[in-house]
Amino acid sequence: INCCIHLLPNDLHRQCFKCRGPTHNDQKCPVCKGGNKIPLYTDSKQMKLLAVLEVRTDHSESWNGFFCLRKGKLCSLVFGLMIMTLVMASYILAGAKHGLLLISSPFHYGAFASNPSLMDNESLSDMKDHYLPSKMNVSYVKDYPSIKLIIDTIISKIEFITRQRPDLEELRKQEPHMFSVIPNKFLPNSKNPCWYEEYRGNTTTDPYATNSYALYSKHFRTIFDYLRKVFWNHLYHYKDKHYRLRCLPHFYIIGQPKCGTTDLYDRLRLHPDVRFSVTKEPHWWTRKRFGIIRLRDGFRDRYPVEDYLDLFDLAAHQIQGVLQSEVAKERGKMNNIIIGEASASTMWDNNAWIFFYDNSSEGEPPFLIQDFIHAFQPKAKLIIMLRDPVERLYSDYLYFASANKSVEDFHEKVAESLQLFENCMLDYSLRACVYNNTLNNAMPVRMLQVGLYVVYLLDWLTVFDKEQILVLRLEDHASNVKYTMHMVFQFLDLGPLSEKQEALITKSPASNTRRPEDRSLGPMLPTTKAILKDFYRPFNTKLAQVLFDDAFLWKRT
Numbered sequence: 001i002n003c004c005i006h007l008l009p010n011d012l013h014r015q016c017f018k019c020r021g022p023t024h025n026d027q028k029c030p031v032c033k034g035g036n037k038i039p040l041y042t043d044s045k046q047m048k049l050l051a052v053l054e055v056r057t058d059h060s061e062s063w064n065g066f067f068c069l070r071k072g073k074l075c076s077l078v079f080g081l082m083i084m085t086l087v088m089a090s091y092i093l094a095g096a097k098h099g100l101l102l103i104s105s106p107f108h109y110g111a112f113a114s115n116p117s118l119m120d121n122e123s124l125s126d127m128k129d130h131y132l133p134s135k136m137n138v139s140y141v142k143d144y145p146s147i148k149l150i151i152d153t154i155i156s157k158i159e160f161i162t163r164q165r166p167d168l169e170e171l172r173k174q175e176p177h178m179f180s181v182i183p184n185k186f187l188p189n190s191k192n193p194c195w196y197e198e199y200r201g202n203t204t205t206d207p208y209a210t211n212s213y214a215l216y217s218k219h220f221r222t223i224f225d226y227l228r229k230v231f232w233n234h235l236y237h238y239k240d241k242h243y244r245l246r247c248l249p250h251f252y253i254i255g256q257p258k259c260g261t262t263d264l265y266d267r268l269r270l271h272p273d274v275r276f277s278v279t280k281e282p283h284w285w286t287r288k289r290f291g292i293i294r295l296r297d298g299f300r301d302r303y304p305v306e307d308y309l310d311l312f313d314l315a316a317h318q319i320q321g322v323l324q325s326e327v328a329k330e331r332g333k334m335n336n337i338i339i340g341e342a343s344a345s346t347m348w349d350n351n352a353w354i355f356f357y358d359n360s361s362e363g364e365p366p367f368l369i370q371d372f373i374h375a376f377q378p379k380a381k382l383i384i385m386l387r388d389p390v391e392r393l394y395s396d397y398l399y400f401a402s403a404n405k406s407v408e409d410f411h412e413k414v415a416e417s418l419q420l421f422e423n424c425m426l427d428y429s430l431r432a433c434v435y436n437n438t439l440n441n442a443m444p445v446r447m448l449q450v451g452l453y454v455v456y457l458l459d460w461l462t463v464f465d466k467e468q469i470l471v472l473r474l475e476d477h478a479s480n481v482k483y484t485m486h487m488v489f490q491f492l493d494l495g496p497l498s499e500k501q502e503a504l505i506t507k508s509p510a511s512n513t514r515r516p517e518d519r520s521l522g523p524m525l526p527t528t529k530a531i532l533k534d535f536y537r538p539f540n541t542k543l544a545q546v547l548f549d550d551a552f553l554w555k556r557t
Contacts, residue, residue, distance in 0.1 A: 144527055147415055150422045151534045157425040158538055160454070163462050166367055171375050174357065174367060178289075178305045182248070182376045187323070190335040191493075193377060194247040194319060199235060207231055207244075211310050212303040213282070216293070223278045227313055234317045236324070245320045247312045249277070250338035251381040251492060252373070254460075255347030256450055258395040259385045260474040263511040265342040267485060270505045273336050273494055275315035281343040284308040285369045290352040299355070315339045338492065347384060348449075348456050351437040363432035374463040381492060382464060387474035388554040389451025389540070390532040394524050400446050405521060411528040413445035418535060421448065430455060451536055454543035461546075471547055475554075482506040 172179050186193040201207060206228060208214055214224040236243040253261050268274050282288065288303040315337070322335045346369060353365035373380060386392075397410050420442060424433040433439060434449050434456075443449075460469065470491045477484040485506055489497075497505070523529075544552040 143415070144531065147418060147531050148534065150418050151531070154418070154422050154425050154535065155538050158430055160458060160542060161429065161431070163364075163368075163431065163459050165462050166371055168375060171367065171371055175372060178372070178376075181305050181309075184376075189323065189333075190319060192247055192250045192315075192319060192335065192338045194245055194316065196236060196243040197246045199242045199244045201242075203232065208310060211307045212288070212301065213279075213307055213311065216300075220278070223314075224310075227310075230317070231313075234320055236320070245316045245323075246309050247316045247319060247339055248309070248377060249312070249341040249380070251340050251383060252346055253340065253342035253344070253383045253385070255344050255384050255456070256386055256392065256453065257344040257447070258392050258399060259344075259387045260477055261342055261344045261385050264383070264385055264472075264477070264488070265340075266511045267481070267505050267508060268340060268488065270501075270508070271489070271494060271497070272501065273338060274492075275318065275337060275339045277311040277339070277341050278314060279311065281345070282308060282311055282341065283343045283345050283349075284311075285373065286343065286345045286349040287352065290356060292352055312339055336495065338494075347460070350435050351440060353435070354437050363428045363436065365435050368435075368459060370460050370463045380464070380468065382460065382469045383488065383491070384453075384457070384469065384471045385474055385477065386453055386471065386552070389453065389536045390529055390554075392451055393445065393448060393532065396447055396450070397445060398521065407521060407523075407525050407528070410445065411525050414448070414528055414531060416444045417448045418531070431459075452539050454539050454546060457543065457546060471552075473551060476551070478510070 183195050186195050199207070208224045208228060211220075211224060213220040234244070236245065253264060255261070262280065265276065265280050269276050284303060284307075287293070289305070289308070291299040291302040293300060319335050319337050319339075322333070322337060325333070350365050350368055353367065357366050393414075394410065397413070398405065401409075420439060421433060424436060424439050428436070434452055440447070440449060457469075457471070470488065472484055472487065482502075540553050544550050
């Protein structure tokens with residue numbers, strides 16, 4: 001096959017084999033006839049090629065040669081460009097995450113919207129619209145001064161103002177059904193608050209058919225199946241009527257989460273005179289009575305107070321057995337069994353108020369959980385377990401964060417949360433920001449505000465006497481379990497234990513310790529720890545003053 005070449009300039013044409021010389025004429029040249037084409041010779045032999053490569057005489061078309069590359073080479077080129085693009089994108093994203101880029105990362109939460117109407121009128125789906133993109137770029141150590149300025153602003157706005165306690169009639173208006181069920185007096189021969197309630201059902205009636213705990217949880221279904229079987233055996237018959245014993249807890253372990261409440265619960269339940277609800281954390285006062293399972297999932301039907309009281313039926317059966325024993329009837333023996341409840345949300349979680357209570361003042365909730373508990377149980381006892389708030393926050397992050405956990409991620413979330421808290425403090429009071437449901441849900445790091453222990457404690461002290469509240473430290477409990485358990489026994493007026501019983505309670509292994517996979521992450525960054533210590537310091541100082549105990553400064557941790 002003769003390979004013909006479209007010649008570009010004439011001078012190139014003249015250099016071709018057999019076409020040289022000043023007298024050359026294209027029209028007369030036998031080789032060049034046929035549109036300025038010549039066969040290509042090499043070593044005096046005509047080449048046989050499988051294709052024809054044409055180089056056109058038009059200069060504007062000279063680029064066409066570039067596009068005539070073989071398909072294999074073209075695909076390789078495209079593939080190489082794609083790989084290069086992916087590598088560059090990966091580098092950019094990694095740099096943005098770790099604060100290594102010279103430009104600010106756009107992936108940050110923004111400022112808290114200072115709009116009072118948000119507190120009363122907006123739905124859960126609208127909340128995120130009030131958080132605008134942030135200009136803050138977190139880069140660990142080098143950003144410490146800027147974060148310190150945020151903390152200084154927060155501290156300058158702190159005011160511990162005594163809360164006004166609502167009167168009883170206001171509480172009745174908010175929860176009329178609850179007040180119709182729970183009496184204002186309890187049985188005089190029981191240490192635990194109990195009373196008899198008339199049961200109007202018959203032998204074919206299921207007393208737990210509508211219990212929300214049983215309907216929404218398989219765990220509760222098993223327990224209630226047993227309660228159904230023994231229910232009629234524990235009814236009290238008097239003048240052709242049936243009565244069931246109802247009880248509330250004598251004491252509450254009210255907080256805080258990730259502070260050792262599970263371990264305290266597991267040890268206390270081993271005491272022969274202590275009973276608990278059928279589950280450690282019913283979360284009724286703070287969530288279920290508002291129809292909240294998880295706030296991000298919205299609301300369900302509200303759990304009535306009867307559903308909550310059902311959780312204490314097992315303990316009530318045992319108390320009833322003591323009250324109806326022959327010894328008790330003859331000698332007037334006192335029931336010493338007490339019931340406890342250990343929802344670690346009770347102390348701090350008032351997130352639902354904004355959806356149910358009107359008449360808020362300056363964004364502060366008009367009613368708190370403790371107002372209602374005190375209305376029914378003015379003599380209730382409260383146990384609080386605390387730990388260094390810096391370590392509590394990190395422990396909470398490790399336990400509840402679902403993916404991509406790292407000390408760097410924790411650092412960024414802390415910095416972003418502090419910025420949100422600062423923006424709230426610029427427009428609202430400390431109490432409003434602590435109880436602000438919108439702000440708490442927007443926090444990148446979960447429950448930063450839970451470590452502000454003194455804010456919650458002061459509000460509980462507006463309704464309960466100081467002698468009714470026992471505050472413990474997890475650090476003391478971990479180093480000397482026997483000592484802290486003796487403090488709890490004395491606080492609850494529990495009877496003496498045998499050596500065997502005491503050993504069982506105090507020598508049991510710790511509950512709910514950190515998971516191995518979380519331990520592998522190691523401690524938080526030193527810079528993060530310094531930032532959090534600065535943030536929590538004024539609150540710890542106030543807490544130590546209220547409790548007259550410098551151990552709550554957590555200087556050694």
